[in-house]
Amino acid sequence: MNVIGVGVDLVDLERIARLLANRGDQAMQRFFTDDERAYLATRPEATGHAAARIAAKEAVYKALQSLPGARGVGWREIEVTRNGDGRPAIRLHGLAAELAARNGGLIVQISLTHSATAAGAVAVIGTG
Numbered sequence: 001m002n003v004i005g006v007g008v009d010l011v012d013l014e015r016i017a018r019l020l021a022n023r024g025d026q027a028m029q030r031f032f033t034d035d036e037r038a039y040l041a042t043r044p045e046a047t048g049h050a051a052a053r054i055a056a057k058e059a060v061y062k063a064l065q066s067l068p069g070a071r072g073v074g075w076r077e078i079e080v081t082r083n084g085d086g087r088p089a090i091r092l093h094g095l096a097a098e099l100a101a102r103n104g105g106l107i108v109q110i111s112l113t114h115s116a117t118a119a120g121a122v123a124v125i126g127t128g
Helices: 013-033 034-041 048-066 094-102
Strands: 002-012 079-081 087-091 106-114 116-128
Touching: 002 013, 002 048, 013 034, 013 048, 013 116, 034 048, 034 079, 048 079, 048 087, 048 106, 079 106, 079 116, 087 094, 087 106
Parallel strands: none
Antiparallel strands: 002 116, 079 087, 106 116
């Protein structure tokens, strides 16, 4: 893979817990796609999973910044999914998908983690 961008992000779980407690559905609608919200609804303690997804979106956004026009990419245009074996994967929508197509079909690799206090993500974007 020819790497064209790398992004990393770390999110405090307490901050996300407060966001979800104070803004609930409004925050869920702003940050997550329908499928992501459905996944989070299945988690008994969703804060860590939500924080990891926010970190992933921010890491992918940062990795995309090497491409012209990427500053306009929104939260729901980067979706965290799972591939066939359960590992996290990224699906791009809207402007993010257009940028990927314009640049030869980008490959997005993502790694997520979370502890009792923080969630983090690393994204690597490249071409095949």
